Amino acid sequence: MSARFWPLARGHVVTSRFGPRDDGYHYGVDFGRPGGSGGLAAHAVQAGTVDKAGQASGFGQWVCVSHADGAGYTVYGHVIPEVRAGQVVEAGQRIARINPDSATNGGVAPHLHLEWHRGRVWAPPGADRVDPLPMLADAAYPGEGTDAPMTAAEVKQIQDFIKGFCGPIGSDAKDIREQLCGQGSRDGGQFTGWRQLGGKSVVDALADIRNKVLNR
Structure with a gap:
């Protein structure tokens, strides 16, 4: 299995899990940091190619990365992109920062919303969206050590x-x-x-x- 990284640096917390909640089914996991999350760097959980980067309904903006070898497709929502569509990214690479402004981030308290889809393309809500946390069970923290390959x-x-x-x-x-x-x-x-x-x-x-x- 290719290298995997948490989307935020060490010290993050999960603020909302995958699954049903009061406002409907949550097809992702929300991450934040005690004391405030606005401006925190978001990192690619695996190597891949940026499929989308920019405006997205409900998120303000997003970054979407397609991963090779059947490793899926990941979505990073409520962010300010720092990469462009078509760009190849490494596992653990900084790709965005959490948007601190609720006026432009989809109207939410600043946090990172992460989705993991089966296949290599965006999937609509349903069975092709999976819980990201089991996929990150052995993930490293971005910026720690040198296990991530350098380009x-x-x-x-x-x-x-x-x-x-x-x-x-x-x-x-x-x-x-x-x-x-x-x-x-x-x-x-x-x-x-x-x-x-x-x-x-x-x-x-x-x-x-x-x-x-x-x-x-």
């Missing part, structure tokens, strides 16, 4: 961001990790301090760098 564009951004500290840097994620770990005599002295950056392992430090570069 070539991400690697280049990181190279450009840190090459001022150590000159030209390796050509792939493994080379970047080795250089930050201090392997090799030239870079070992320069990067010894990166072994424990703020009490974090070099792998987590790299994840922090990646997040800062890609979200700046």
Whole structure:
């Protein structure tokens, strides 16, 4: 199974589950964060291709991602899209932020509505919409560790961001990790301090760098 991620960072809560509720059947799961959810980044739960991004009835705006290999189709509602239709996205990649304005987010308190549909296309309400929570049982949290594969564009951004500290840097994620770990005599002295950056392992430090570069 391909890598899966929660749509919000660690610390989120489920505010409404899949299934019947007073206003009808809820064909998704709502996520938020204690203290306020407006502006929080929303992440792709799996790799795929953006099918829709923009205006959507009831949501204000949405992002919809079609996943390969029978992995389904996911919908992210009440958001401000940060991707475009046709764009390929990685698992865990930031794709939107929660719209904080109830005047433009479908008239709701800010939260993320996530749907999971069978197949690779949007499905109308009914049996082809499934509960997202079991699908995320073993999901990782976005921005933690380096299990999510880095795209070539991400690697280049990181190279450009840190090459001022150590000159030209390796050509792939493994080379970047080795250089930050201090392997090799030239870079070992320069990067010894990166072994424990703020009490974090070099792998987590790299994840922090990646997040800062890609979200700046």
